[in-house]
Amino acid sequence: MTDTTITETIVTETAPQIGEVITEEAEHVSSVLTTFLDFLKGILPSLGFAVLTFVCGILLTRALMKAVRKGLDNKRIDRTASSFLQSLIQVALYVLVTIITLSVLKVPMTSIITVIGTMGLAIGLALQNSLSNVAGGFILLFSKPLKVGDFVNLGGVTGTVERIEILQTMLKTPDGLTIFIPNGNISGSTIINYNETPERRLDLNFGISYDDDSEKAKKLILDIIENHPHALQTPEPLVRIGELGDSAVILDVYVWTTHANYNTLKYDLNELVKKSFDENGISFPYPQTDVHINHVK
CATH class of the missing domain: 3.30.70.100 (Alpha-Beta Plaits)
Structure with a gap:
């Protein structure tokens, strides 16, 4: 049997098998694409509405924060407490907007709670120092060893308190430097407040x-x-x-x-x-x- 005859025989025998394989794979790819397109058709309205909800939520949060600032100023609340409360309310509003957006995407609430709980545990373990800074912020807010405008010495750093936030406190030094100190470090160190006595x-x-x-x-x-x-x-x-x-x-x-x-x-x-x-x-x-x-x- 010549080489030509052998080649023709192999092609004749394998061609139908190759054709079947190609056909099966084409049908499988077509099925996957069809399923994916059907999924997109189903979620596109929800996805668009979710994006719209998220954008509106962010804009509404900013408007609410302006109203909160104005309200706190009118109430003449201590600037230290006001700054801290504004940061806390802003974070809470952003979390609420995220939850609402996920619910629009028809994510089950139980799943959202589970995810938030799992993420909270993971974040808590990964960000222990940040959580200690948050706790330090609460300590500074309620014990009030210092307030905005005080001239203080915090762990060897001297300056005027410009702002107290959830995680950190901002000082302005006499030579014009801006220094951010974690609240956890402040609550655990010696605080010298020169404004406590005149x-x-x-x-x-x-x-x-x-x-x-x-x-x-x-x-x-x-x-x-x-x-x-x-x-x-x-x-x-x-x-x-x-x-x-x-x-x-x-x-x-x-x-x-x-x-x-x-x-x-x-x-x-x-x-x-x-x-x-x-x-x-x-x-x-x-x-x-x-x-x-x-x-x-």
């Missing part, structure tokens, strides 16, 4: 030479404090020798002032004391070391 003590140190008259230096400082408009006379200012240093006698100066005038008084006293000491012959000594050399014969 008055604050300013502590300064001045070093004078051992050859200078310390009583004269103290009197000069007290005169400056007495004549300064921002220095309070009650409680009484204190100027005493606080330390006998290696190169200088250290004078401790304690004077009270209002929180608003703290930095002004600090800079003024430094400048006025320097000027007064220069005019009265009192020096600020440099660090020095005496070296004694013994000649051994």
Whole structure:
């Protein structure tokens, strides 16, 4: 049997089988496409309505948030609580819009609840730190150790509280930086609120030479404090020798002032004391070391 005859025989025998396979696959693909198209035809009206519902829900949420802000402002609620409540309400409204959109797509409510519960558990495990920040936000809101506008020190960061949100608190530092601190860190750290009391003590140190008259230096400082408009006379200012240093006698100066005038008084006293000491012959000594050399014969 020649090669041509063999080839013709193989083609003749396998051609019907190949044709059957192609036909079956074509029918299967056609069935899948038909099913998918029927599915799309069924959900397209719902899908379009769901998209419309979602968009309207977002727009309505924004309008409601404007009304909430206006209402909270009219009620003169504390700015800290107002900012936190706005964030909380906004998140709740977005969740509600999402649930409504899923229900429009005819997703069973039991399935939605199950999914939300499962997602809540997964998110809770994955975002433990974020949840602690939310809890920290509630602690800050109800215990009120600070509020918007307060000048505070939070874990070593000093600044004015600009905003308190669900997860974080925003500070504006004196040099113009904006710092975001997680609420969980704040609730678990030391909070120094300089606005809790209207008055604050300013502590300064001045070093004078051992050859200078310390009583004269103290009197000069007290005169400056007495004549300064921002220095309070009650409680009484204190100027005493606080330390006998290696190169200088250290004078401790304690004077009270209002929180608003703290930095002004600090800079003024430094400048006025320097000027007064220069005019009265009192020096600020440099660090020095005496070296004694013994000649051994």
